Amino acid sequence: xxAIPEAGAxxxxxxxxxxxxxxxxxxxxxxxxxxxxxxxxxxxxxxxTATEPDxxxxxxxxxxxxxxxxxxxx
Amino acid sequence: xxxxxxxxxGFLEVLERERQLLRISRPVRPEPxxxxxxxxxxxxxxxxxxxxxxGNIDGYENASVALNVHGSWAxxxxxxxxxxxxxxxxQFHELAARWDKFPVPVERRETAPWQEITLSQNINLFELLPxxxxxxxxxxxxxxxxxxxxxxxxxxxxxxKLNVGMYRIxxxxxxxxxxxxxxxHDLSRHVEAAEGxxxxxxxxxxxxxxxxxxxxxxxxxxxxxxxYEMAGAWRGGxxxxxxxxxxxxxxxxxxxxxxxxxxxxxxxxxFEGPFGEFTGFYSGGRSLPVVTVRRVHMRRNxxxxxxxxxxxxxxxxxxxxxxxSVPLYRxxxxxxxxxxxxxxMYTHGLVTIVSxxxxxxxxxxxxxxxxxxxxxxxxYSKLVIVVDDVVDPFNLEQVMWALSTRLNPEFDAxxxxxxxxIPLDPSGHPQGITTRLILDATTPxxxxxxxxxxxxxxxxxxxxxWERILKDxxx
Numbered sequence: 029x030x031a032i033p034e035a036g037a038x039x040x041x042x043x044x045x046x047x048x049x050x051x052x053x054x055x056x057x058x059x060x061x062x063x064x065x066x067x068x069x070x071x072x073x074x075x076x077t078a079t080e081p082d083x084x085x086x087x088x089x090x091x092x093x094x095x096x097x098x099x100x101x102x
Numbered sequence: 103x104x105x106x107x108x109x110x111x112g113f114l115e116v117l118e119r120e121r122q123l124l125r126i127s128r129p130v131r132p133e134p135x136x137x138x139x140x141x142x143x144x145x146x147x148x149x150x151x152x153x154x155x156x157g158n159i160d161g162y163e164n165a166s167v168a169l170n171v172h173g174s175w176a177x178x179x180x181x182x183x184x185x186x187x188x189x190x191x192x193q194f195h196e197l198a199a200r201w202d203k204f205p206v207p208v209e210r211r212e213t214a215p216w217q218e219i220t221l222s223q224n225i226n227l228f229e230l231l232p233x234x235x236x237x238x239x240x241x242x243x244x245x246x247x248x249x250x251x252x253x254x255x256x257x258x259x260x261x262x263k264l265n266v267g268m269y270r271i272x273x274x275x276x277x278x279x280x281x282x283x284x285x286x287h288d289l290s291r292h293v294e295a296a297e298g299x300x301x302x303x304x305x306x307x308x309x310x311x312x313x314x315x316x317x318x319x320x321x322x323x324x325x326x327x328x329x330y331e332m333a334g335a336w337r338g339g340x341x342x343x344x345x346x347x348x349x350x351x352x353x354x355x356x357x358x359x360x361x362x363x364x365x366x367x368x369x370x371x372x373f374e375g376p377f378g379e380f381t382g383f384y385s386g387g388r389s390l391p392v393v394t395v396r397r398v399h400m401r402r403n404x405x406x407x408x409x410x411x412x413x414x415x416x417x418x419x420x421x422x423x424x425x426x427s428v429p430l431y432r433x434x435x436x437x438x439x440x441x442x443x444x445x446x447m448y449t450h451g452l453v454t455i456v457s458x459x460x461x462x463x464x465x466x467x468x469x470x471x472x473x474x475x476x477x478x479x480x481x482y483s484k485l486v487i488v489v490d491d492v493v494d495p496f497n498l499e500q501v502m503w504a505l506s507t508r509l510n511p512e513f514d515a516x517x518x519x520x521x522x523x524i525p526l527d528p529s530g531h532p533q534g535i536t537t538r539l540i541l542d543a544t545t546p547x548x549x550x551x552x553x554x555x556x557x558x559x560x561x562x563x564x565x566x567x568w569e570r571i572l573k574d575x576x577x
Contacts, residue, residue, distance in 0.1 A: 040241075049276055050228030052161030060228045062242075066373055066387075067274040069242030070235075073160070074133045077238065088239050088376070090387070095373045098387040102283055102290040 038063035039070065039084040041095065066090050105183030106337035107312045109215070109357025110405060113181065114155060114168065120186055122177055123153045131160045132234035136167060140236065140410025140417075143170045148415055150176050150186075155405070165232040168407040172313060173417035178424070181313040183338070190424075190496040194443060197336065198428045204327070206334025209341035214356045216308075220348070221398040226276035230398060231309075231360065231406050233273055237378035241387070244377060245271040247409040249319045250281070251306040251352050252366075255295040264353065265289060266329035268319040268421075271307065271393075272374050279393040280374035281305075281366065284524070286481060288325055293366060293391055303366040304350040305393060310359025310407040315342070320418075321425040322478050349397050359404040363397040380422070381449055382413040383528050414449060423447040426478065430454065433476040438469050445495035451482035452527060455495040458488060458544065466544030467516050474518065474538055481524045486540045492558065493543075501543075508543040510553065516540040 037044050041063060049062040049069065058073040076083045107113040117123035130136060136156065143151055151174040156167040172178060176186035179193055188196075227233065233243035248271065254263040265288040272280040283289035296303035311319075314336050318329045330353065333342040343356035349363040374390040411418040423446075430451065431444040440459040448454075458469050466488040473479045473486045489495060489504040509515075518538040525534040546552055 047275075050226055053163050053229050054161050057161035062275050067241060067272070067280065069274060071133060073131060074235070075238075078133070078235070085239070094387065098373050098375075098389040100371055100389045101285055102293050102391065 037081055038066060038068055039079055039081045040068040040088060041066040041090040041092070042081055043092075065092075066095050105181075106314060106340050107181075107357075108343060109312050110168065110171070110310045110359060110407060112357075113171070113313050114153065114405075116180060117153050117171070117177060120176070120180060121152070122150075122174070122180065122186065123155060126154060126156045127158055129158045129160060130156055132232060134238075136169070136232075136234045136408075137236045137238075137410065140169045140408075141412055144173060144410060144412065144416040146174075148174055148420075150174055153177060159232045162232045164403045166403065166405045167232050167234075168310070168405050169410055170417050171407060172316065172409075172420045174420065177313075178420055181317070182336075191443060191494055194424050194427060194431075194445075194496065197424050198431060200336050200338060201332075201428055201432065203335035203339045205331035206337075206339055206341055208330045208334065208353065209343045211343050211345050211356050214345040214354070214358070215401050216354075216358050216361045216399045216404075217345075217348075218402055219398075219400050222396065225395055225398055227273055227362075227395065227398070228276060230400070231404075233406075234408075236408070236410055237384075237412060239384050240377050241272060241375050243273050245273060245279075245307065245309060245408070246377075246411070247309070247316060247407050249308040249311055249315060249355060249358075250289060251308065251347075251354060252289060252292040252303055253352065254292055255299055255301065255303070260326070261331075262326035262328045264328060264330075265292060266315070266319050268316065270377055270379075272377070274372075274374075274392075277364075277395040279307075279364070279395065280372060280390050281393050282374065282377075282388065282390050284526075286524075291325065296366070297368060300368065302368040304352065305364055305366055306347045306350060306352045306354050307362040307364070307393075308355050308358040308360070309362070310405050311355050312357050315355050315357075317421060317425050320421045322429060324477070348399070359401055359407070361397075361399040362395050363399070364393045364395040366391050366393050378412055379526060380411055380414075380418045381526050381528060385526065419447065419449075422450045426451050426482075430473065430476055430478055430483075433478075434469065434472055437472050440465070440491075441469060442491045443495050444473075446478070446482070447496075449482075449527075450524075451478060452523075453485045453487070454479065454483045455487045455489065455501055457491055457493055457495040459491040460544050460547055463547045463550040465547070466542040467514075467540055470516070470540035470542060471518075474521070474540075480522060484523055484527065484536055484538055486538070488540065488542050488544055490544050504543040505541065508545060509541055513546075513550075513552065514542040516542065 050060040179188040344353040
C-alpha cells in the first residue's frame with residue numbers, strides 16, 4: 029500500500045480550496061484531488077511536476093485574473 | 103464479426119486477428135504510462151501502427167483502456183471493411199462513394215448492452231472509469247473520443263438537427279464536466295437555443311463506440327444532416343442501430359460501452375483547460391459550459407476508449423483526414439466536375455491539396471479560390487495547393503514534384519488578405535484572422551503561355567502488371 033500524501037494548495041493556482049474527488053477502487057493506491065477555483069485535477073501518484081506547487085511548470089501556473097478573464101466560446 | 107461493426111469490441115477482435123492490436127497486460131500507471139504510450143504508438147509507421155488495449159491499470163479493478171483504434175491507414179481501411187493495405191486514395195474514393203447513399207434511416211432497438219449497469223446516485227467518474235491525464239500541461243483528465251448527443255430545443259422533432267459530435271470534455275469533479283464547443287460547431291447552436299428558452303440542455307455522452315460512428319461524429323456535416331443516417335451510409339447502406347436513452351429519450355448508439363446522461367447547466371460558464379489540441383499546441387484556458395452527470399449506464403467491465411493527441415501526426419489526424427477531405431471534394435466537384443481528389447488531411451484542412459483537370463487558362467487558381475468559400479474551407483484551407491490530375495494529392499512526393507516543376511512564384515502564388523479562420527490556428531493575427539495563400543501548381547494553358555512545358559515521361563503500360571507481381575512477391 030502506498031502512503032497517500034495530504035493535499036496542500038492547488039499546484040497550479042495555489043489557492044487552498046481543494047477537495048478530495050476520489051480514491052482508487054483498489055484501496056490505498058492513490059487519491060484524486062480537484063481544485064474548486066481553477067478546476068485543476070491531479071492524482072497523488074503523478075510526477076511531482078503535476079502535484080507540487082513549487083515544481084509545477086511556471087508557464088502553466090494560473091493567477092486569479094487569468095481564471096476570470098478566460099474568453100467565452102459560446 | 104464482419105463489417106460493418108456493431109460495437110468497439112467487434113472491431114477490436116478484427117484488429118487483433120489482423121495483427122493490428124497489441125494487448126498490454128503488464129501493470130501500467132495511469133500517469134505517465136498511458137499518455138506516454140499514446141504518444142509512442144503515434145511515433146510508429148502511420149501505415150501500420152496498431153491499436154493498444156491495456157488491461158492492468160494501477161488502482162483500478164478490471165479496467166480496460168483502448169488507444170489508437172483509428173490511428174493508422176491499416177486500421178482506417180479495416181474500419182471500412184477494406185484490406186488493410188488499401189492505399190489512402192482508394193479509401194478516399196470508397197468513402198466518397200458511400201456518402202452518396204446518405205441518408206440511411208436508423209434501426210431502432212429496445213435494449214442495449216450498456217443497459218447492464220445503471221447508476222443514478224453517488225456517481226464518481228474518477229472511480230468508475232480509468233481516466234488519466236493525456237499530456238503534462240492538460241488541466242486534468244479528459245474524455246476526448248466520445249459521441250456527444252444533443253437536440254435542437256427549437257426543433258426537437260427534426261432528426262437531421264439531432265447532433266452527434268466529438269468534443270473535448272474535462273472531468274472536473276466526480277459528476278462535473280467541462281465541455282468545449284467552438285462558436286461554429288453545432289453543439290453551440292444547441293446551447294444557444296436552449297438558453298434562449300431559459301433552460302439547460304439534456305446531453306448524452308456515449309463512450310467506446312464502433313469505429314464508423316466515431317468517424318462520423320468527427321466529420322463536418324451540414325447542420326441539418328443526421329450523423330446516424332450518415333453512419334448508415336458509411337456502413338455501406340446498413341442502418342445504424344440506436345436505442346433511446348432512459349432519462350432523456352435521446353437516440354444513443356446501441357453498441358456503446360458507457361453512456362452518461364446529464365444536463366448542460368443553464369447560463370453557467372466556468373474555467374476549462376488548457377488541453378493539448380489537434381493543432382499540436384495547448385489551447386489556452388477558456389470559459390466554457392459545464393455538465394452535471396445524472397445517470398451512468400455501462401456494460402460490466404467496459405472498455406474506456408480514449409484518443410491521444412499531440413504534435414501531428416497522432417490518432418486524431420486519421421480521425422479528421424478523409425472525412426474532412428470528402429465533403430470538400432464533393433462541394434468543389436459540384437462547381438467543377440474536373441476535380442479529381444482532395445487531400446485536406448493536414449491539421450483538419452488548414453493545408454488543402456486539390457487535384458484537378460485543367461479546363462482553361464487560370465483554371466487551377468479558380469478551383470483554389472472556390473475551396474476558400476466551401477463551408478469547411480471558410481474556417482480552414484489557409485494554404486491551398488492545386489495540382490494537375492496526374493498528381494495524386496495523397497502522395498506528397500508527387501505534390502512536391504508539382505510544386506518543384508510547375509510553380510512559378512511570380513505568377514502562381516495568390517494571396518487573399520484578412521480572411522476569417524478558426525481561432526485555434528496559433529499563427530492567426532489577430533487570432534481568427536489570416537491571409538489565405540493559393541499555390542497554383544497546375545500546368546499553364548494558352549493564352550497564359552509561359553515556361554517550357556515539355557512532355558511528361560510516359561512509362562510502358564506493363565508497369566502496372568509488374569507492380570502487382572512485385573507486391574505479390576513481397577507478401
